[in-house]
Amino acid sequence: MTETSPAGTRTADVALAGQSVLGVVWTLAGRLGVVARTPAELVAALAADPRRRTLTLSGADAAREPLAVCELVEWLAELGTVRLRVTARPGSPAHTRLAAVRRGTLELAPEPPATPETAGGPTGGPRRPDAAPGHPSRPGCAGGHTFRLGRLDDPFAVCAADPLAVTAAYAADEDDHGGLRPAWLRAGQALCAEPDPARRALVLLAALSDAADPRLRPALAAQAATAPWRVVWNRVQGDIRPPWPGPVGALATAAGRLLAADPAGRLHAVHPEDGTPAGRPWDTGRRIRALAPLADGRVLRLDDRGRLATGHLDGLIGIDRPSGADHSDPLTDAVAAVLTAHPGSALTAAAGTLVVGDRVGSLHAFEATGLHQTAAHRGRVTAASALAAPGGRSGVTVYSGGADGTVRAWRPGRGATATPLLRRDCPVAAVHAARTGTGTVLAAAWTDGLVRLHRPGGAGPLDFRPGPPVRAVAVTGAGTLVIGMDEALLCLAPAA
Template identity: 35%
Template structure:
């Protein structure tokens, strides 16, 4: 078994998010999941217990399980009552192998009797553990009023979701979805984050409003996260600028990290669009962050508050892979075709920078893929990397190169440590590597996971060199160099395309917008 997908209470959305997380891919639609699995190539065996107890078994079969079965490398092991509509609906394969657990040959009598003796069950009910336990059928579900009365209250009379427990709140949300009337529960968003996320996802199916929309946006992170406090931090992040009351209520839950600001669609503050690249400003952009969308529009925001400042006027907007600002204040763009373009800082002689950019472009043995300007390297030029796994930098009037990855370099960042530049790179190979230009590369990567690295950043801190890395499945990990355990791991529910670090803060550019997260280290 590669993945277990417990079907009870699952909607198609929850099942999709759960499968994507457990398979290590980013997918928000069944089509995206099927594409990712088809590209992986390896056989995948998925176990689906309790199919008949899904929130909508027919939809789960039709929209997700049958399409999965049509992939030649996928096998499903499904538990469902024999002859039930759910079992009969699995029509993507002409014949399924059926194991009927009511047949005695599948249960060892001696072990069954020993188990009955241990738990006080009736051994005469062999081979059915349900009948042995005296379970005649499913109990009638409790109603909203009965369940709500069981939720403990704080001294001021407000619900105490932390004291209620995840199971009770999950049952409450399931009953609310069944009977209707979710508005009253949505008034306190902590009731969502302390409940089982699968039950909440089912109850919010088709609901409108900022909290329901934020839950949908963050869903892949929420169903994957076991800690209610972190679920509260994720949901709060996605509600900044959209529902101030919900943000304040969720902010009462203590979590290891907390968003300082965020810019999302329909935000009251503003929205920069998808953030494909991030850069820390210098010169005329000092104190600002530059946010580039995939189409080539660049906007600036105040780095401390996220307040939008202005747009950057470009001679000819075009799709961008990267943007960076050199120490001299020159803006350097990397377009979708691997071409470098330099926009000189006002009042400066950019001839040297133009020469350096042309030299870097000419030295590359493949299309350039990423770039980053870092102190400790010559001020007029950034470091760049290409599709062949090499990184280039300019030193002493020459372009030097080092091959660091198998396949394309997909992310580049850097910091200054002891007066020397330290560059961090990530690749299609899933590896995150550190090295100083001119020194021999370290044999082992700093970090490695299966998905490609979508963004990296590095910063020198009082505790040591800190590296942030994001992978294509949506995980961002912060690690102090030399520490065996990550300092922080977080997910926001979408892919992270760009990262920057500031003291105690990481800024994440995503397909949905941008957020600044404080982690206090």
């Protein structure tokens, strides 16, 4: 159970019996609104977030990896912003280790002796997937199929079983099981939080590498048939057919191509239809925070210091440079000069308007005729995307996301930002809007790993959690959603 108090303190109660330390990390991260793939990442994520947490962790001695779980508890106690109440059986190694921790944020209480019912199994180990509560293999449930712990190469079994038991089994087994194990470990936090087997199959399919057993992809796709998304293509670290373009820190669309910038400053172009490379990589020499392609083939780049740089894509994506085009114009030169003195935190451009977000929550729209500004967010503007008005009309609409968790729309020169389009209790990580055949489609991602596609008309929003932290999103002209992460690039389409 997780809840947020009126003062903003998040609380979570987690039973540790039978869990691996990875399962504990993913459970806690999901309930506390952060993304973490390892114990160190969980501690780092909580250290960077000023909100206070109160955690009740029961049965430390009955965990699958009790001493590793105790080490995690010690790290959390060091933070000072996490108050922990942990139970362990007196006399157990876990109780002895935790009793030695001298931190006021940790309260250790005795745990009654473990039983098969409380420990998850006769030996205190994790529940077998075929013994998970509510699992289809239990008598009287649909299918009557028995999934055994040894069937970790069976996609139907692992998606239908208790995800924490599967996590514990994969953590203890180095065999890749046809590619299911590395995919599960890549997307584990989302898999453990998702109760629906069809959606689990979708997440697992999205994390599958090209080295996996070729029979897995159609099997997972069939199992995910009732999910609200379908996987169009995916590229994960190590893929070679076609190659993975590298970590993604920013995404943009230009001239029918998808541009992906990695943290080292290299810019890659891929075909949005299938993710295959388009042209050669471009090493810009600077870490890239945001991309803003222009109609003349130039692309503006906001670097990690909040400064502006510009260059022409040329052969990268097959754009011929217009006669007389260069790497600057009076407007971009003026904006670059402003950002040298006042660094930006977000960047976008459309129809001759350059928009910069800053660290205090304001948006600045630079046009040849003047400057428009608005106070859009509380705290840093973390992402922005602009669209030109349809039908040749003048003006742009700016969609921005902020550290306050909101996504807002603003039309420069026409008043302040409106009521939030979207609001959640964690910072926005990325925003992108595109005009498709059905209308304007808006994608947003938050730092807890959730991606939401806001669709026009009566179509409701669609959510997806890939598992790892989301660094960037993009909507293509065909209405597909591209998600950029440190170890994967993924394209999804709404199932209906």
